[in-house]
Amino acid sequence: MTTRVTIGVKHGKETHDVDVDLDESGATFKARLCSLTKVPIERIKVTGLKGGRPLADDADMRTQGVEALARRGKKLLMLGSAATLAKPAEEVAFLEDLPEGERDAANAGEGYRPGLTNLGNTCYANSVVQCLYAVEGLRDSLGGYAGGRDARGGTAALTTALRDLFGDVKTAKDTVMPVRFLNVLRQLYPQFAQHGPQGVPMQQDAEECWSAVMHTLATEQPEETRRLFGIGMRRELRCAATNETRVEDSVEYTFKCNITIEVNHVTEGFKIALNDTRELRSEVLGADAVFEGQSKISKLPDYLTTQLVRFYYKADIRAKAKILRAVTFPITLDVYEFCTDELKAELEPARKLKLKREDDEALKRVNEKKAALEDPASMEVVDPLEGTRFTGFFDLVSVLTHKGRSADSGHYVSWVKKDDGSWTEFDDETPIPRTEEDVLALKGGGDHHMSYILCYKARKI
Structure with missing residues (x-):
């Protein structure tokens, strides 16, 4: 056909x-x-x-x-005719003559990758793509993706569409239209193809879109996706009535932060999400019994995706409701306390080396210069493990935020860290220069944009 x-x-x-x-x-x-x-x-x-x-x-x-x-x-x-811009009442001869805020906006296109066109309530998908594009390892792995057996359908088609979209973003000098990516996404996951009464595409949940893309990548590139995003989790549960234990290992692609009235920082929300109580079959009792315990990280990925669980289904209104509570998050996240004892033991040498390097940095520079003068060959020693050892520390590289009262309405944008340490807000087609202070203000607590998904990059030494 x-x-x-x-x-x-x-x-x-x-x-x-x-x-x-x-x-x-x-x-x-x-x-x-x-x-x-x-x-x-x-x-x-x-x-x-x-x-x-x-x-x-x-x-x-x-x-x-x-x-x-x-x-x-x-x-x-x-x-249909293209929009025409009204001529400014007063021309500005030099960029330096603009007010600071307008000057920053005028400079936004310099050194910034392009935005993505909103094709009708598609800000949720645009934000996911921009955050994922910040993952250098994913750009590399997709660059070598040749397509699966069914390149025109299924997960192979969506992986290919994402690969090509990344290629367009890399080379384009103007706004990119993610038409093919959205079309394939809607074919593979029909929930994203829903339309409202007037035939306009409905807003969707960005986290659900993120999970759909992650499932697709894990299907097509299992090893690379697990290395980049897969969080090894070990769940240990115990039944107080029988003293039975259950140990389960799994791979997750998001690290949840549950939000309650006691949660003020993401680490507090992590602890709540890691606690677990469930009914399981007891071999001793021959019936279901309550098992309690918690999960811990058993293996770290190159990029740690954390989700602030802000949305829940509210029965009385039959819709998703949003938790607006302010929850702060760090630029550098330490997950050591959430790891298994075995993983902690693996991290210890690198953590000690990291701290030593930080404490001795000034003295080390002096000693290195002195050693180089006395014996230039001494500077040529290369640590073969350099840059491969996990420390348990992760640096924030992107934030996906939501503004509004419901996951299926409002507006999503992404905030991405550049190589030089500065930040860019991608509001669909528009890249806007931002600061680290702007990013930290995305903690929530009102109707401003607030963090929903945080992506951290592992700091290795």
């Missing part, structure tokens, strides 16, 4: 040959036209299709007669 055709679309004096995926929606097709013509999606009207009616956003392109029209050499007609 044909899935793609090319058809001419006449817009004004120009005609564009447009590649159409027949499995996509009318809104996705309009998004592709937006990228070609720079006409905002809401202004685009497409006519010339089967039935004579303008193309609806929720239309199935396979039912619009596009294939037959293309075969007969017919063209579609697109109406």
Whole structure:
């Protein structure tokens, strides 16, 4: 069955040959036209299709007669004009003449990767992509991904779409439109294809999108994904009535932070989430019994994803509600206390070396210079393990935030750390320079953007 055709679309004096995926929606097709013509999606009207009616956003392109029209050499007609910017009342001759805030915004495009176009309540997906792009190891592993056995469908198609989207972000000089990524995401996970009463795509939960992408990557690149994001967890439970124990090992891809009235810092929320009580089959009693205990980290990943569990289902309103409580988080996170005794023992040498290096840094520089003068060869010794030993410390590299009262409404943005230590807020198409202080202010406690997902990079020595 044909899935793609090319058809001419006449817009004004120009005609564009447009590649159409027949499995996509009318809104996705309009998004592709937006990228070609720079006409905002809401202004685009497409006519010339089967039935004579303008193309609806929720239309199935396979039912619009596009294939037959293309075969007969017919063209579609697109109406709509690009927005024109009003001429400024007063021209500014030099960038330095702008106020500081406007000057920062004008400089935002310099040294910043491009933003992603919002294709109708898709800020949740844009934010996930920008945070994941900050993971250098993921960019590298996807760069070498050749596709699975079914590259046109399933998890292989979405992995390929993400790989290609990363490639577009790397090379583009202007805003990138994630049309194909969103189209494949919606095909593989239909929950993200839901539309509202007016045919507009519905807002979705960014954490659910993150989990869907992570599941996809773990299916297609299991070893790389486990190394990059997989958190080894060991759950040890005990039944007080029978003294039976249960030990379970698993791999998780998010480190949960539960929020209660007592939680003021993420580490307090981690402790609550790691405690566990459940009913399990007791061999002694021959019936279910209560087992209690906790989970601990048994293996560390290169990148630790933490989720602040801010949303829960509220029965009386039959919708997700949001916990607005302020919960602070650190720029550098130490997870040593949450590790198993075996992992702590593995971390100890690197932690001691880290502390020693920090304590002796000034003296060490002096000694190194002195040693180099006395014996230049002494500086050529290279530690073969340098940069491979986990310390238990993680440095914040991205934050995904939410503004609003419900996970399925409001607005998501991402905050990403650059190599030089500065921060950028990606509000869909717009990159905005930010500071570390701006990021730490994302703790919550009101209607401002507040942290929902935090991504930390392992500090190795």
